[in-house]
Amino acid sequence: MLQGHQSWRFDSKPQILGYASSVGPDEGEGPLAAEFDVVHDDKRIGCKTWEQAEQAFMEEASILAMKKAGINKDQLNFYIGGDLMNQITSTSFVARTLGVPYIGVFGACSTSMQSTALAANLVNSGSAKYAMAGTSSHNCTAEKQFRYPTEYGSQKPPNAQFTVTGAG
Numbered sequence: 001m002l003q004g005h006q007s008w009r010f011d012s013k014p015q016i017l018g019y020a021s022s023v024g025p026d027e028g029e030g031p032l033a034a035e036f037d038v039v040h041d042d043k044r045i046g047c048k049t050w051e052q053a054e055q056a057f058m059e060e061a062s063i064l065a066m067k068k069a070g071i072n073k074d075q076l077n078f079y080i081g082g083d084l085m086n087q088i089t090s091t092s093f094v095a096r097t098l099g100v101p102y103i104g105v106f107g108a109c110s111t112s113m114q115s116t117a118l119a120a121n122l123v124n125s126g127s128a129k130y131a132m133a134g135t136s137s138h139n140c141t142a143e144k145q146f147r148y149p150t151e152y153g154s155q156k157p158p159n160a161q162f163t164v165t166g167a168g
Contacts, residue, residue, distance in 0.1 A: 001124075008121060008124075010121075011124065012123070014120040014123040017069035017070070017071070017130075018065045018066060018068035018070070018071075020038075020061045020065040020067075021035075021061055021166060022037065022038040022040070022057045022064070022168070023038070023039055023164070023165060023166030024040055024043045024139070025041050025043065025165075026139070026162070026165065027039065027164060027165060036166070037064055038061075038064070040057075050138050050140040051085065051089060051090060054083060054137070054138035054165075055089075055093045055094055055136075057136055057138070057167040058081070058083070058090055058091060058136040059094050061167040062132060062134055065134075065168075069130075071130055073099060073100060075129070076098065077100065077122070077128035077131055078101050078102070078122055078132070079094070079095050079101070079103075079132045080104075080132070081094070081104070081111070081115050081134035081135060081136070082104055082105035082107065082114075082115060082135060083137055084108060084137045084145070084163070085142070085145065086145070088105070090136055090138075090141075091134065092104060094134070103115075103118060105118070111135045112133070112135040115134060115135060116133040118131075118133070119131035134168065135167065135168065136166065137165070137166070137167075139162065139163045139164065142163040146163075
């Protein structure tokens with residue numbers, strides 16, 4: 001329910017039933033390493049392209065989250081998610097694999113919170129019993145497209161931000 005002009009109040013108190021993460025090797029060496037469900041030692045995780053790897057990270061995290069929640073994809077009413085590639089490619093392919101209604105979100109860094117808020121609103125309104133929110137990125141796809149594209153002609157400085165390789 002709308003509270004004021006820009007806030008939602010959730011009367012039915014939607015809950016997060018399960019969550020999971022699947023990340024690449026750099027994330028596995030960081031201070032949050034123990035918090036990740038799956039840490040891969042290869043950024044391609046056996047896939048031919050970075051884009052396919054990003055999809056595989058998200059599929060793995062999605063399946064594990066459903067398992068932890070005790071639900072299967074036949075019970076899922078909506079999948080809301082996004083990534084950093086043009087046309088939210090990886091997430092769209094994951095939605096196809098899951099075979100459930102899909103709402104794509106393209107908000108860059110805000111995608112995780114936008115998809116979570118939309119999923120909660122769907123459940124709160126009674127439009128869904130179960131909704132999954134997800135976000136993914138892959139350093140090797142996002143960096144070449146957004147931060148330092150080849151056309152830009154610039155090298156990445158050593159103190160620059162680093163895009164995550166992972167999904168959840």
